[in-house]
Amino acid sequence: MDRNQARQRHAELDAQLHHHNYRYYALDAPEITDAEYDRLFRELLELEKRFPELVTADSPSQRVGAPPLEKFESVRHTLPMLSLSNRKDKEEFREFDAQIKRFLALPEAEDVEYICEMKLDGLAVELVYQNGRLITGSTRGDGITGEKITENLKTVPSVPLVLQGNPPGLLEVRGEVYIETDEFQRWNRELEENGQKTFANPRNAAAGSLRQLDSRITAKRPLNIYCYGIGQIDSSPPQTHGELLKALQGWGLRVNLAETQVVSGVQGVLEYYQSMLGRRDALPFEIDGVVVKVNRRDWQNELGEVSNRPRWATAYKFPPRQAVTVIEDIQMQVGRTGAITPVAHLKPVEVSGVMVARASLHNWDEIARLDARIGDHVVVERAGDVIPDVVRVLAEKRSGSETPVPLPESCPACGSAVAKLEGEVVPRCQGLSCPAQLKESLKHFASRTGMDIEGLGDRYIDQLLRLGKVQSVADLYTLTREDLFEFERMGEKLAENLLGAIESSKQRPLPRFLHALGIRHVGQHIAKVLARQFGSLEALARASREELLAVHEIGPQVAESVVSFFASPRNREVLEALEKSGVSPGTEARRAGGPLSGKTFVFTGALTRFGRKEAQEMVERLGGRAAGSVSKKTDYVVAGEEAGSKLEKARQLGIALLSEEEFLEMMEKESRQ
Structure with missing residues (x-):
């Protein structure tokens, strides 16, 4: 494909993807499957990778985020x-209605026509479109001046980068960015499992996500938006x-028309309020009330504002x-990665129409902050639907018989040692x-990036646990045909294939084995670093904290995680059982020495003579390392086309610059030494 063909195809993909985003987010009426959308998006990314000049500020690809900012500009x-x-x-609402009528x-006796909307518990933002393209996004701030967060808002899938139809030349849109309850719970669980600080509520999570200086972090957050109004507009x-x-919906913006209702007078507002209060817990997002606005815009203009608040709108809040x-x-x-979290078991109490018997205490820092005791x-x-939180301790009601809860020394599920890492x-x-x-x-042990035991998926793992066939990963290697025949729908051929896959996994390389063990913080790359530094499982198991810290990266x-893992008696038992079963990860050539020892390479631009992974392996074989970013510690930058x-x-x-040819010559020369 030449550049002209690429440019034409890119324009087609760009238009299609913007159209399908509009159908999905603004109209909630997708025309294609997620898989088909992903295929079109991948094709666009491939074109932009081959022809970087095709990338525009409003390309669908720009939702991945941009390099970090030093600070936010004011808008x-x-x-x-x-x-x-x-x-x-x-x-109080009747008084609001009376004020409208008086003004x-x-x-x-006349009923004012109101429009009622849900009051989302999120973060207010403004989107500025010029000639249909998003040029600026900002926070509400103090109402007069906000922070420019354009790159962050571009990463929110439901924020259109390009408007549809025939929008005004200038359009300032106001909206609320929020996180759905299920996504908030899932994300908070991940944070908790990873030992990170959790968010108190979805609103804080949305606000924290939008105020990231690195928009690539924002791009990973499950943000959404509903638009509810405008600022300046250059047409009637x-x-x-x-x-x-x-x-707004016709121009491609996401608006919650389904839950918005035009009503007549106070009675209509009260009925809408009661309806939303009753449905509050069934909604996929948090609302803390309803917003009531005078529907006629000429009356809105006549009513104006007072003390920086509009006379024509109010928030009718729900009870706490x-x-x-x-x-x-x-x-x-105990969570899936071993995270131990405290849960308060309560004397059952009704909260918002639901009986509550448990509440989250999150972690021991939170227990200390609250000074919570049994x-x-x-x-x-x-x-x-989020598990309730303990928000305050009523210390004045203490009798003196309350019991503090110490940090656990052993796991309540298995009795193993507990560690709180730095x-x-x-x-x-x-x-x-x-x-x-x-x-x-x-699952992790058998995964493709671990021991790669083909066929051992969720269905079989669930049956192994249900039948009590395994108590550790080592027990996988003691399974027999008779064990597998107890499974549902297990035939001769399937059993043979699964046992063969388990047997084949015994000889995986050391880095794969280390990654499969699921040692905290040891991913694929760190597993490779440790394997090359220490050469064998035995040497790594003997390594002290100081020896580990001396290793680059x-x-x-x-x-601390590695030392703690190998110090556990139960873990050593499992490793011994693996060895007795014939699992032999072998040894790795140690990194120490090598003609490129201590040298750091960075690769940039479109490489045509070799792939980045291939180049990284060439460098590492000779004792060097490949990094993803340029710094003062970088020794060489290898630049391809359009770097x-x-x-x-x-x-x-x-920093010394190398072409692809010069890099290959260096590798050949150093290999001969």
Whole structure:
């Protein structure tokens, strides 16, 4: 494909992907499957990889994020992003309605037409489109000035980079970025399992995600948006707010028309409020009330604002979801990676119409902050379907019989030693065969990047556990044909294939074996580093923390995790059982020495003579290392065609530059020495 053909195909893919994003996010009516969308997207990425000049600021590929910023710029909103007044009950809302009528000189008996929307619990943002293209995105800030977060907002899939139809030349859109409840729970569980600080609620998670200086981090967060209004517009807007929302949807913006309703008078608002209050827990996202707006836009303009709040809109808030109860016990819960988290068992109490008997305490730092003890009276708060949180201890109600909860010294599931690694907020079980972790350990051990036991997937692992056939990964190598014939739908050929795959896995290389063991913080790359440095499993098992820290790329977390893993008696038993079963990962050529020892290479641009992985392996075979970014510690930068910022930085730092040919000559020369 030549450049002209590539440019034409890229334009076609660009248009198709923007159209399908519009169908999926704005209309909730996709025309193609996710798999077909992914195929088109991959084709676009491949074209942009071969022809980087095709990349534009509004290409669908730009949702992956950009290099980190040093700080956010300030953005002044053309029209202020006003906050809303709050109403907490019927009488306060009736007073709001009366104020509207007095200001507009309407008869008391006349019903004002209102439009009611859900009040999402997220972060308000502004999107500025010029000639249909997103040029600026910002936070609300103080309402007058916000922070420029354009690159972060570009990573949100439901934020259109290009508008549809015939949008105004200038359009400033206001919306709320949020995270759905299920996604929030899943993400918080991952953070907890990885020993990282969790978020208190979806709103904090959304706000923290949008304020990342590195938009590549934001791109990994499960953010979404609903648009609810406009700032400046260079054409005549529709006459009602309801019509405006439909126009926004027609231009490709995501609007929640399904849950928005035009009603008549106070009674219509109260009915909508009660309906949403009853459906609150069934919604896929958090709402903390409803927003009520005068529907006619000419009346909105006439009503204006007061004290930086619009007279024509208000937030009718839901009652808080809190209750007071007693912590009857605090029990330990072991997660799939060994993370041990405390869960408060409560005297059952009704919160927002649901009986609550458990609440999360997250970790021991949180227990210390709350000073929570067994027997305490506490305030619990429920948010949607998320497990309730203990938000406050009522210390004034203590009798003196309350019991503190110490950090556990052993795993409640298997009795193995517990370690709290540096930089983490949760203690972890160090047992390789802990039953609470066993299923995930088996899956990881058998995975393609681990021991690559073909055919040993979830279905068979579940049956192994149900039948009690395995208590550790070592038991996989003692399975017999008779064991497998107890499985559902297990035939002669399947059993033969699975046993053959298990047998074949016994001779995997040391890096694969180390990765398969699931040692905390030891991924594929670090496993390779450790294997080449220490050469054998026995040498690594004997390594001290200081010896590990002396290895390039090994930090305190990895060092402590490795030492802790091999110090566990149960883990040593499993390793011995693996050895007795014939699992022999062998040895690796040690990295020490080599003609490129201590040298760091960075590869940039389009490489035509070799792939990046191939180049990395060439460097590592000779004792060097390949890095992903240029720094003062870089020795050589190998530049292919159309190299960009890395090449420029190398020139600024005076780092030696090599062409692909020069690099290959160097490799050949050093190999002969």
